Amino acid sequence: MFLDIHSHRFVSDTELRVLRSYFAHEDPCTDQPFTMGVHPWSLNSRPLDSDFARVEKFAVNPKLIAVGETGLDRAIGTSFEIQKNWFLAHLNLAEQVKKPVIIHCVRAYSDLLQIRKNGRFLQPWIIHGFNENSRIVRDLVLAGCYLSVGPQILREASKVTSALPAIPSERLFFETDDSDAGIRTVYQQASKITGQPVGVLKEITLANYRTVFKETL
Ligand SMILES: [Zn+2]
Structure with missing residues (x-):
């Protein structure tokens, strides 16, 4: 299964x-299992209290298996303090309901690592759409994070194309996000880059899913 x-x-x-x-x-x-959150891109355009109240309401639903996506994005105009406050609200909610977090992070890895270090966050964090270099891979892995790699690896010049082999297999996921690229194409490209057969990558990511979500597939 992919x-x-x-x-x-x-x-x-x-x-x-x-x-x-x-x-x-x-x-x-x-x-079906799902996740829900207030995306940092929505912070300027949405009624945030009522949106977050919906996330809180669904967070106790057994089919909501992770909180998010939520996160930090230094490439957008929204005040970073506001982003940070809503991000923390999601992180704290995830701790309360004991569920992992799906995180969107753009140019804010040092902030993210600082938050993880300073807080008492026990739930796994999955950095989605990861597209950074192997130094950031190392820092995130040391901090206990999982990294999800998406269609960015289809572009040879992407940072993650070079960094992929540095991601330990026990912290790796794949995704499509909102792209037209199919998940099979992402696995095939990852197989080409790492030299691991697609079947092995499938086993690795399913095992990680079971670990993170304590679920049998
Ligand atoms: Zn997304």
């Missing part, structure tokens, strides 16, 4: 296991 740890799209395919990620204002399909 595992897509972060997708905003509905996909019907019996060979895929997709963890669908909803924005807080969307109505989730609660028959």
Whole structure:
């Protein structure tokens, strides 16, 4: 089975296991495992209290298996303090309900690592759409994070294309996010880069899924 740890799209395919990620204002399909959060890109355009109240409400649903996506993004105009406050609200909620977090992080890894170091966060954090160098891989792995790699590896010049071999297999996931690229293409490209057969990558990511979500597949 191919595992897509972060997708905003509905996909019907019996060979895929997709963890669908909803924005807080969307109505989730609660028959399947899902995640939900207030995206940092929504902070300027959404009624945040009521959106976050929806995340809190769904957070106790057994089918919500991770909080987010939430995160920090230094490439957008939204006040960083505001981003940080909402990010912390999600992180604390995840600790309360004892569920992992799906994180969007752009040019804010030192802030993220500082937050992880200063707080008492016991839940796993999954950095989605990871596209940074191997030094940042090392720092995140030491801090206990998981890294999810998406269609960015289809571009040879992406940072993650060189950094992928540095990600320890026990911390690795793959995803499609909101891209048209299929998850099989992502696995195939990862196989080409790392030299690991697709079947091995499938086993690795399913094992990581079981570890992080304490779920049998
Ligand atoms: Zn996303």
